[in-house]
Amino acid sequence: MRAPSETAAGETLLAVEAVSLSFGGVKALTDVSFDIRRGEIRAIIGPNGAGKTSMLNVVNGFYHPNTGRITFKGTTRPKMRPHEAARGGIARTFQNVALFRGMTALDNIMAGRTLKMHRGFFWQLLRHGPAMAEEVEHRRKVEDIIDFLEIAHIRKVPVGRLPYGLQKRVELGRALAMEPELLLLDEPMAGMNLEEKEDMSRFIVDLNDQFGTSIALIEHDMGVVMDLSDRVVVLEYGHKIADGTPDEVKGDQKVIDAYLGVAH
Amino acid sequence: MNLLYAIFIDPFVQMGGAPDLLVQTLWEGLVAGVLYALIALGFVLIFKASGVFNFAQGIMVVFAALTLVGLHEKGVPAFLALAMTIAVMYGLAFAVERLMLRPLVNQPDIILFMATFGLTYFLIGLGELVFGGNPKVMIADALFLPKGAIEFKFAGGFVSLQKIDIAAAVIASIMVVALATFFQVTRIGRALRAVADSHKAALSVGISLEQIWVIVWFAAGVVALTTGIMWGARSEVSFSLQIVSLKALPVLILGGFTSIPGAIVGGLIIGIGEKIGEFYWGPLLGSGIESWLAYFIALVFLLFRPQGLFGEKIIERI
Ligand SMILES: Nc1ncnc2c1ncn2[C@@H]1O[C@H](COP(=O)(O)OP(=O)(O)OP(=O)(O)O)[C@@H](O)[C@H]1O
Ligand SMILES: [Mg+2]
Numbered sequence A: 001m002r003a004p005s006e007t008a009a010g011e012t013l014l015a016v017e018a019v020s021l022s023f024g025g026v027k028a029l030t031d032v033s034f035d036i037r038r039g040e041i042r043a044i045i046g047p048n049g050a051g052k053t054s055m056l057n058v059v060n061g062f063y064h065p066n067t068g069r070i071t072f073k074g075t076t077r078p079k080m081r082p083h084e085a086a087r088g089g090i091a092r093t094f095q096n097v098a099l100f101r102g103m104t105a106l107d108n109i110m111a112g113r114t115l116k117m118h119r120g121f122f123w124q125l126l127r128h129g130p131a132m133a134e135e136v137e138h139r140r141k142v143e144d145i146i147d148f149l150e151i152a153h154i155r156k157v158p159v160g161r162l163p164y165g166l167q168k169r170v171e172l173g174r175a176l177a178m179e180p181e182l183l184l185l186d187e188p189m190a191g192m193n194l195e196e197k198e199d200m201s202r203f204i205v206d207l208n209d210q211f212g213t214s215i216a217l218i219e220h221d222m223g224v225v226m227d228l229s230d231r232v233v234v235l236e237y238g239h240k241i242a243d244g245t246p247d248e249v250k251g252d253q254k255v256i257d258a259y260l261g262v263a264h
Numbered sequence B: 001m002n003l004l005y006a007i008f009i010d011p012f013v014q015m016g017g018a019p020d021l022l023v024q025t026l027w028e029g030l031v032a033g034v035l036y037a038l039i040a041l042g043f044v045l046i047f048k049a050s051g052v053f054n055f056a057q058g059i060m061v062v063f064a065a066l067t068l069v070g071l072h073e074k075g076v077p078a079f080l081a082l083a084m085t086i087a088v089m090y091g092l093a094f095a096v097e098r099l100m101l102r103p104l105v106n107q108p109d110i111i112l113f114m115a116t117f118g119l120t121y122f123l124i125g126l127g128e129l130v131f132g133g134n135p136k137v138m139i140a141d142a143l144f145l146p147k148g149a150i151e152f153k154f155a156g157g158f159v160s161l162q163k164i165d166i167a168a169a170v171i172a173s174i175m176v177v178a179l180a181t182f183f184q185v186t187r188i189g190r191a192l193r194a195v196a197d198s199h200k201a202a203l204s205v206g207i208s209l210e211q212i213w214v215i216v217w218f219a220a221g222v223v224a225l226t227t228g229i230m231w232g233a234r235s236e237v238s239f240s241l242q243i244v245s246l247k248a249l250p251v252l253i254l255g256g257f258t259s260i261p262g263a264i265v266g267g268l269i270i271g272i273g274e275k276i277g278e279f280y281w282g283p284l285l286g287s288g289i290e291s292w293l294a295y296f297i298a299l300v301f302l303l304f305r306p307q308g309l310f311g312e313k314i315i316e317r318i
Helices: A052-059 A082-088 A105-111 A121-126 A129-148 A164-177 A194-211 A222-228 A246-250 A253-260 B002-017 B019-050 B057-073 B078-101 B109-131 B163-185 B187-197 B199-204 B209-234 B239-246 B248-255 B260-285 B289-304
Strands: A012-023 A026-037 A041-045 A067-072 A075-077 A090-092 A182-186 A214-218 A231-236 A239-244 B149-154 B157-162
Touching: A012 A052, A012 A214, A026 A041, A026 A052, A026 A067, A026 A214, A026 A231, A026 A239, A041 A052, A041 A194, A041 A222, A052 A067, A052 A182, A052 A214, A082 A090, A082 B199, A090 A164, A105 A129, A105 A164, A129 A164, A129 A194, A164 A182, A164 A194, A194 A214, A194 A222, A222 A246, A231 A246, A231 A253, A239 A246, A239 A253, B002 B019, B002 B260, B019 B057, B019 B149, B019 B157, B019 B163, B019 B187, B019 B209, B019 B239, B019 B248, B019 B260, B057 B078, B057 B109, B057 B209, B057 B239, B078 B109, B078 B209, B149 B163, B157 B163, B163 B187, B163 B209, B163 B260, B187 B199, B187 B209, B199 B209, B209 B239, B239 B248, B248 B260, B248 B289, B260 B289
Parallel strands: A041 A214, A041 A231, A090 A182, A182 A214
Antiparallel strands: A012 A026, A012 A067, A067 A075, A231 A239, B149 B157
């Protein structure tokens, strides 16, 4: 993975400009702009239904915005397909864990290497020579991730049998296996107990420090958001209502109103 | 009392009394079973990759066979016609992905199912338009498929194996093993299993659904062609061939819609069960038996194993 020193910190990695998205009559996002700089942890917060998940879905190409533009690593695209986003270095986890239920934890994380595998299937059938060397290399990378996330003991367990907290960890592992430049985390701590939350926070901070991975983090727990993030975007009813450092955002009257549910 | 005897005792007495006939029946069941397995595999691959129940699988058998014979009639040499038909099936897979699956992505499964109805009638129309609607004869000779039969003595009688049946069993077995291996071992196989488990997770790690869809529809097309050649050589090439695919449904009920081993073992059970049932119980139950026996076998089986052959035990969450 990339070392933080490789790139100038602060350079814009992702720019979202005036993005709007609607489903039939429902306006999920209206004219939202924000950016993510290299190496930062960028929190996206807001009440339920504010459009946070929709924003991530636009960024990784699941949804195509009705209007607006997205610039990633200097290339602007009106729309992008999910596998193109993945190829470009965007990985993600899901609000409701989306794992390959039939596979073990190890195979799930291995699946994150899909795009890094180059040998054709004839080589794989033979299972020797260059294909074998490649497989060994992938396995080593995957084992590093497994050690990092402290899940060595469950690597051979089918993920369907794992408790929720560990499933979330495996899902993070799968995203890391892609060696992403931008990691989109949709409520990675939802439904976790305090201890699990602390572990997950530590992993997020560590991977940001150690590998310099830029992170977009959706999270409801304000304590976590204040501790982890460099900057915060606040959405409400699909509109951006605030953008700044955790302290700036915390003191913003609109944000306070949104969270206290003041009538509009 | 007599009826009970006729149902539960007499057929087994007959089996024991004439082992040569039993072996003959088992053989015919085996041949049918391998072909059922092959066609069920076509269904399973498409269902795994896209959750679509492909109603058009049966007509793809006819369409492929018709294209092959039709091209030959128009003067194309047999093996060139074969290669061209494979290319046509690839073109079909590509077109289905572009024109049908991609625009309908994220639509409810029932919509996609209906779309395969549309595809069925489109293929019927296209086949008739280009090659005419008359039954044709499979170009078995030109493809060097064997003719005649091998007979051998067995337990005081004769067992006769049609050479075309032997060829069908061998070729279909090879295809079944090749496809199962391909989708079990290779990178594409891994991707297919990932897609089957979760579309959005598969997309997020960079698997291209479009590519997988083209591959599985092409595999289903080649399966259809093989079945069309073999089944066509045993009867004739006409639209009635599509009923073979109706036999795939009980196979799928038995084996599960997403299980490759299920399709194989299910195919063999249905094929053999059907021929045995027809031969030994047919006279008793009437000649219509072959149209419902396969379903009957599948349903009886489900009573005892509701999760299907290879499904995990279903544990109801309360
Ligand atoms: N696929 C979809 N089809 C129709 N409406 C959708 C779809 N996805 C999201 N929406 C709607 O868009 C709005 C924003 O939803 P979104 O999931 O982005 O909110 P969120 O901020 O992630 O909320 P939560 O905190 O509950 O996860 C909601 O009104 C939601 O119902
Ligand atoms: Mg959400």
